[in-house]
Amino acid sequence: MKVGILGCGAIANIITNFAAEGKLGVDLNFFYDRDIERAENLASQVDGTVLLSIEDMLDKVDLVIEAASPQAVREVVPTVIGAGVDMIVMSVGALLDNELRERLDKLAKENNAKIYAPSGAIVGIDGIKAASIGKIQSASLVTRKPPRSLGISTDEEKILYEGKAGDAVLKFPMNINVAATLSLACGMEVDVKIIADPAVDRNMHEVHVIGEFGEFKTITENLRCSMNPKTSVLAAYSAIKLLKSLNETIHIGT
Numbered sequence: 001m002k003v004g005i006l007g008c009g010a011i012a013n014i015i016t017n018f019a020a021e022g023k024l025g026v027d028l029n030f031f032y033d034r035d036i037e038r039a040e041n042l043a044s045q046v047d048g049t050v051l052l053s054i055e056d057m058l059d060k061v062d063l064v065i066e067a068a069s070p071q072a073v074r075e076v077v078p079t080v081i082g083a084g085v086d087m088i089v090m091s092v093g094a095l096l097d098n099e100l101r102e103r104l105d106k107l108a109k110e111n112n113a114k115i116y117a118p119s120g121a122i123v124g125i126d127g128i129k130a131a132s133i134g135k136i137q138s139a140s141l142v143t144r145k146p147p148r149s150l151g152i153s154t155d156e157e158k159i160l161y162e163g164k165a166g167d168a169v170l171k172f173p174m175n176i177n178v179a180a181t182l183s184l185a186c187g188m189e190v191d192v193k194i195i196a197d198p199a200v201d202r203n204m205h206e207v208h209v210i211g212e213f214g215e216f217k218t219i220t221e222n223l224r225c226s227m228n229p230k231t232s233v234l235a236a237y238s239a240i241k242l243l244k245s246l247n248e249t250i251h252i253g254t
């Protein structure tokens with residue numbers, strides 16, 4: 001499988017490191033970022049090629065990994081899917097926009113393409129998907145990050161947001177994509193609380209789901225990417241695992 005990356009920041013950096021060590025299981029060769037130096041830096045690690053636009057990638061790859069921003073999803077994903085090229089989307093928040101998601105779903109069907117949203121920085125997506133087969137009564141996410149990860153400075157714990165996932169991803173587009181993934185997995189907008197907490201040095205996510213199946217709680221304490229403290233290492237690992245699973249014959253988990 002030939003793969004390209006859109007957005008050469010923290011997540012792309014981890015994925016490319018795996019490719020450079022021969023541990024990705026696919027050919028990662030093409031790099032695009034609006035900051036060309038970032039694309040050049042990653043391309044040099046795997047003897048890859050820097051492209052000057054995403055359109056230039058479309059006849060060269062089977063799959064594009066988006067690791068850029070929700071805005072990039074809106075601008076670029078329709079073009080990629082329209083060309084029949086599969087996508088892994090990290091900026092899942094954009095997919096909570098019903099109009100965009102329905103347009104992409106139609107384009108994907110017409111062009112025989114697939115859109116994958118990895119579980120990202122969160123634990124429990126497998127369970128919530130299974131739970132959604134029955135009725136889900138409530139689903140909530142509490143995200144606690146060091147203030148620096150949320151772009152603020154404070155000595156005290158501060159609740160920055162309390163509300164539904166749809167609004168959260170618009171207010172914190174680079175920090176709470178996990179809320180969108182959870183919402184899409186369970187088929188309803190989850191309740192979200194975002195806390196800046198100077199007492200923690202990890203990105204933490206607590207998920208609580210109650211439904212006809214019973215109840216579950218998960219807690220994730222994520223190490224942060226050295227290149228971008230907003231982003232957890234697990235998010236990059238989940239994209240790598242998803243990529244590997246596309247070539248597996250035995251699929252474990254929902």
Ligand SMILES: NC(=O)C1=CN([C@@H]2O[C@H](COP(=O)(O)OP(=O)(O)OC[C@H]3O[C@@H](n4cnc5c(N)ncnc54)[C@H](O)[C@@H]3O)[C@@H](O)[C@H]2O)C=CC1
Nearest residue numbers: 007009010011034067068069072090091120121174231235
């Ligand atoms: N699904 C999940 O669980 C998670 C999702 N994310 C999301 O994944 C995305 C990537 O995260 P990071 O690698 O940490 O971000 P980053 O900020 O480290 O890197 C993003 C790169 O994309 C480039 N970029 C942004 N918009 C672009 C555009 N329109 N066209 C071309 N290049 C563009 C930037 O120049 C930058 O180099 C972000 O949207 C982030 O919010 C991050 C963590 C978890």
Ligand SMILES: O=C([O-])CC(=O)C(=O)O
Nearest residue numbers: 121175176177178231232
């Ligand atoms: O990486 C994380 O912990 C979560 C995150 O930034 C996101 O969901 O956008």
